[in-house]
Amino acid sequence: MKVKRPDLSLLKKIFLVDLIKGLLLTFSYQKPSANYTEQYPKERPKVAERFRGAPRLNNDPVTGETLCIACNLCALACPEHCIEVGWERDKAGKKALTTYIFDMSRCMFCGLCEDACPTPCLELTQEFELSLYGRRDMKLDRQTLEQGVQPLVYTK
Amino acid sequence: MDFAIDYILIPLIKIGVIFGALSLVIAYLTFLERKVIAFMQVRLGPMRVGPYGLLQPIADGVKLMLKEDIVPSQADRWIFTLAPIITLIPAFIVFAVIPFGPSFTILGKEVALYVTDLNIGVLYVLSISSVGILGIILGGWASNSKYPLLGALRSAAQMVSYEVALGFSIMGVLMISGSLSLVDIVNGQKASGIWNVFLQPLGFILFFICGVAENNRAPFDLPEAESELVAGFHTEYSGFRFSLFFLAEYAAMIVISSMAVTFFWGGWLPPFPNLLGFIWDQLPPVLAALSGVFWFSLKVLIFLYMYLWFRASWPRYRYDQLMQVGWRYLMPIAIGNVIITAIVILLLERMGVIA
Amino acid sequence: MSTNETLFDASEITVSMGPQHPSTHGVLQVKLKLDGERVIDAQCVIGYLHRGVEKLGEVQTYGQFVPTLDRMDYIAAVSNCVGYCETIEKLLGATVPQRAQYIRVIMTELNRIASHLLWLGTHALDIGAMTVFLYAFREREEILKIFENYCGARLTTHMFRIGGAQYELYEGFEDQVREFLRTFPKHVDEYETLLTENRIWIGRTRGVGTISAKDAIDVGLTGPSLRGSGVAWDLRKAKPYSAYPDFEFDIPVGETGDTYDRYMVRIEEMRQSARIVAQAVEKIPDGPIMAKLSKIIKPPVGDIYHSIEAPKGELGYYIVSDGSTTAYRARVRPPSFVNLQALRQMVVGHMVADVVAVIGTLDIVLGEIDR
Numbered sequence: 012m013k014v015k016r017p018d019l020s021l022l023k024k025i026f027l028v029d030l031i032k033g034l035l036l037t038f039s040y041q042k043p044s045a046n047y048t049e050q051y052p053k054e055r056p057k058v059a060e061r062f063r064g065a066p067r068l069n070n071d072p073v074t075g076e077t078l079c080i081a082c083n084l085c086a087l088a089c090p091e092h093c094i095e096v097g098w099e100r101d102k103a104g105k106k107a108l109t110t111y112i113f114d115m116s117r118c119m120f121c122g123l124c125e126d127a128c129p130t131p132c133l134e135l136t137q138e139f140e141l142s143l144y145g146r147r148d149m150k151l152d153r154q155t156l157e158q159g160v161q162p163l164v165y166t167k
Numbered sequence: 168m169d170f171a172i173d174y175i176l177i178p179l180i181k182i183g184v185i186f187g188a189l190s191l192v193i194a195y196l197t198f199l200e201r202k203v204i205a206f207m208q209v210r211l212g213p214m215r216v217g218p219y220g221l222l223q224p225i226a227d228g229v230k231l232m233l234k235e236d237i238v239p240s241q242a243d244r245w246i247f248t249l250a251p252i253i254t255l256i257p258a259f260i261v262f263a264v265i266p267f268g269p270s271f272t273i274l275g276k277e278v279a280l281y282v283t284d285l286n287i288g289v290l291y292v293l294s295i296s297s298v299g300i301l302g303i304i305l306g307g308w309a310s311n312s313k314y315p316l317l318g319a320l321r322s323a324a325q326m327v328s329y330e331v332a333l334g335f336s337i338m339g340v341l342m343i344s345g346s347l348s349l350v351d352i353v354n355g356q357k358a359s360g361i362w363n364v365f366l367q368p369l370g371f372i373l374f375f376i377c378g379v380a381e382n383n384r385a386p387f388d389l390p391e392a393e394s395e396l397v398a399g400f401h402t403e404y405s406g407f408r409f410s411l412f413f414l415a416e417y418a419a420m421i422v423i424s425s426m427a428v429t430f431f432w433g434g435w436l437p438p439f440p441n442l443l444g445f446i447w448d449q450l451p452p453v454l455a456a457l458s459g460v461f462w463f464s465l466k467v468l469i470f471l472y473m474y475l476w477f478r479a480s481w482p483r484y485r486y487d488q489l490m491q492v493g494w495r496y497l498m499p500i501a502i503g504n505v506i507i508t509a510i511v512i513l514l515l516e517r518m519g520v521i522a
Numbered sequence: 523m524s525t526n527e528t529l530f531d532a533s534e535i536t537v538s539m540g541p542q543h544p545s546t547h548g549v550l551q552v553k554l555k556l557d558g559e560r561v562i563d564a565q566c567v568i569g570y571l572h573r574g575v576e577k578l579g580e581v582q583t584y585g586q587f588v589p590t591l592d593r594m595d596y597i598a599a600v601s602n603c604v605g606y607c608e609t610i611e612k613l614l615g616a617t618v619p620q621r622a623q624y625i626r627v628i629m630t631e632l633n634r635i636a637s638h639l640l641w642l643g644t645h646a647l648d649i650g651a652m653t654v655f656l657y658a659f660r661e662r663e664e665i666l667k668i669f670e671n672y673c674g675a676r677l678t679t680h681m682f683r684i685g686g687a688q689y690e691l692y693e694g695f696e697d698q699v700r701e702f703l704r705t706f707p708k709h710v711d712e713y714e715t716l717l718t719e720n721r722i723w724i725g726r727t728r729g730v731g732t733i734s735a736k737d738a739i740d741v742g743l744t745g746p747s748l749r750g751s752g753v754a755w756d757l758r759k760a761k762p763y764s765a766y767p768d769f770e771f772d773i774p775v776g777e778t779g780d781t782y783d784r785y786m787v788r789i790e791e792m793r794q795s796a797r798i799v800a801q802a803v804e805k806i807p808d809g810p811i812m813a814k815l816s817k818i819i820k821p822p823v824g825d826i827y828h829s830i831e832a833p834k835g836e837l838g839y840y841i842v843s844d845g846s847t848t849a850y851r852a853r854v855r856p857p858s859f860v861n862l863q864a865l866r867q868m869v870v871g872h873m874v875a876d877v878v879a880v881i882g883t884l885d886i887v888l889g890e891i892d893r
Binding site: 012013014015016017019023024029030032033036037047058059060061062063088089090119120121122123126135 | 582585586587588589590592593653660663667670671672673674675678680683688689692712715716718719720721722724772773774775776777782783786787789790
């Protein structure tokens with residue numbers, strides 16, 4: 012199908028119809044109801060349920076113990092190799108989680124670690140305000156991950 | 168003593184008032200521009216400084232003052248410094264002849280709401296306002312950089328082309344009023360009871376188009392086309408010097424709007440001076456004069472709004488197309504307008520309709 | 523200022539446009555030789571955004587490489603993802619369930635609309651019509667909201683996995699898409715009101731950057747840039763992939779191959795994409811969304827080339843597999859890179875302002891050119 016290639020008629024040209032049409036459109040958009048701005052720090056944006064934000068290690072809600080089984084699958088799945096899982100074997104020879112380091116400065120929030128996790132432990136939360144003061148702060152340890160990254164509270 | 172009051176004190180007060188008011192208006196014109204364009208683009212514009220962002224111009228001013236003032240190492244230091252000043256001064260001194268309101272008598276002294284009534288006011292305005300371009304050319308050249316140079320060249324060519332059509336477009340008004348004094352032009356419109364725009368609609372449209380082009384505003388903002396020449400002639404400017412260019416541009420916008428109002432829209436006259444004029448005649452003179460200022464400001468504001476509206480709505484012309492529009496369309500139409508006006512005036516005089 | 527005397531005593535200046543220039547769409551540098559305002563020569567310098575994406579394909583496993591590819595053409599991340607997944611699926615000989623195919627088509631077409639909207643906004647902004655930019659971004663925002671609801675990310679989506687789709691459609695998906703499709707055509711009409719008949723827009727785009735059909739094919743242009751010259755070549759019709767044979771749509775083509783034609787082609791393509799989405803949403807089948815593949819993807823030894831119609835043109839992947847979990851060689855045929863090669867012959871003889879218009883009309887993304 013051929014696209015249109017309209018030509019202005021002489022009458023339209025003389026009376027500036029094309030230009031006036033544009034003016035009217037922009038004029039009509041001045042009404043406040045047409046406004047699309049979201050005033051971010053004042054208004055909290057509602058992110059989607061599936062939003063992939065800051066990581067969190069979930070604990071069992073009943074016992075309070077970590078759900079992580081130290082299987083290391085998330086570390087293997089990560090394209091950026093930003094996860095480091097530390098574990099030791101207990102007396103029964105079962106793996107137990109000791110340390111967990113998540114380098115958020117290299118994370119690209121692809122969600123592959125979340126997919127790989129066989130338990131509901133590792134989760135990318137809806138938290139999206141991730142700015143920190145130093146690069147070193149971005150290496151999240153196990154404690155921070157279990158508490159969840161705390162958002163900065165803006166008052167204004 | 169009287170001499171000192173009449174020729175030094177009163178003019179100085181007037182100049183002070185106009186200068187102060189103009190600076191404030193320009194500051195808030197930048198705010199208006201950002202708000203109007205934002206609303207047209209379904210945004211809110213500045214909202215963070217003060218309620219509804221009302222203190223934004225002050226924050227901008229402080230920022231521009233405190234910013235580092237960079238002079239490129241290879242630039243011509245003197246001309247680089249001088250250029251913004253050369254642009255700014257003409258833009259401000261044009262206001263000396265623009266009548267904001269009628270004259271009135273108070274405490275036995277006649278006070279006029281303009282600095283001076285020059286008998287060649289129109290010539291003064293046209294010549295002084297085109298000096299501003301010199302600063303732009305010098306600024307572009309002195310920066311010793313390629314984008315500013317291109318911007319300056321564009322600006323020079325644009326000004327020269329549109330100055331001619333601008334001059335021709337107000338010729339009709341001058342023939343009708345028979346005077347070069349801006350006050351006389353307004354008074355002429357009061358006497359005839361009709362605004363010149365109804366006698367010279369084509370002349371007005373041409374004047375306004377040329378005026379927008381003279382001001383380097385969209386859709387003729389080629390000298391500073393930010394998507395082509397980065398920032399045109401003021402690419403290398405920063406801080407306070409940059410803000411001088413900025414002030415000059417907005418002052419020039421107000422000049423063109425004021426001229427359009429004075430020449431075509433009855434200056435300080437209220438709407439329908441022939442039908443409703445008696446209402447204003449009954450007001451005390453001081454109030455009548457102040458209402459004149461109100462009408463004048465309102466009309467200027469409408470024209471300033473038009474500037475912003477154009478900028479939000481239309482794309483930008485290309486350099487060669489701009490020249491084409493200027494020389495191939497606006498010039499001939501303006502000359503034709505002058506000829507037709509002359510013929511009509513001649514015929515009417517012959518038939519004895521007008522003196 | 524470096525000035526070289528030329529034969530006729532005229533001086534030409536060399537202007538370096540970019541990489542920090544407001545309208546070179548990223549970090550493209552164009553070295554322009556100017557005679558006054560007229561362009562005598564233009565040379566592109568690329569590589570400022572090189573991140574070694576192809577090399578990463580040899581290090582990361584097949585599954586891990588997918589999110590990296592989103593960073594190539596970050597405006598149309600879904601297309602990159604779909605193209606690569608289909609290539610690997612072809613190499614594996616896997617069949618993707620029909621439902622996943624449909625989801626892929628819907629998302630790719632929505633992404634095509636989003637990409638064209640961003641193109642329209644920036645292109646119009648380059649030519650000075652600043653309002654279209656914000657109107658276009660408003661509609662793009664609606665599409666990105668759909669993406670966010672579906673997969674949790676807006677720009678670099680990582681939406682699909684090899685073998686199908688990772689996420690099931692969310693509740694209210696159909697309604698949200700229908701609502702978007704209901705308002706979208708009206709908004710396209712608005713852009714057209716501001717641009718299509720505007721004399722300034724016509725003046726700035728008609729006869730600018732003209733390229734004939736033969737030249738376009740010789741250079742290797744694909745996508746809307748080729749169709750603007752009147753060649754009805756669209757991989758969705760020419761070599762149908764995924765679920766595209768199920769849908770009805772037209773291929774808009776231009777006539778003269780100038781910037782205006784390419785503008786009209788892209789505007790019409792947005793309408794056609796909306797048409798495809800509308801059909802797909804109505805007849806989306808039930809069933810699984812993921813093919814049964816082993817967790818560790820090890821394609822057989824061999825090589826394969828597969829290409830899809832990305833918003834900017836033919837996006838091809840050439841994968842050489844040595845039977846391990848990572849590719850031996852992963853090569854991308856990016857549409858922007860090939861389309862950019864036409865820049866020189868399109869701008870020479872025009873004015874500086876047209877260079878901006880031509881860069882805009884080619885719809886390049888530097889992330890994809892430099893990789």
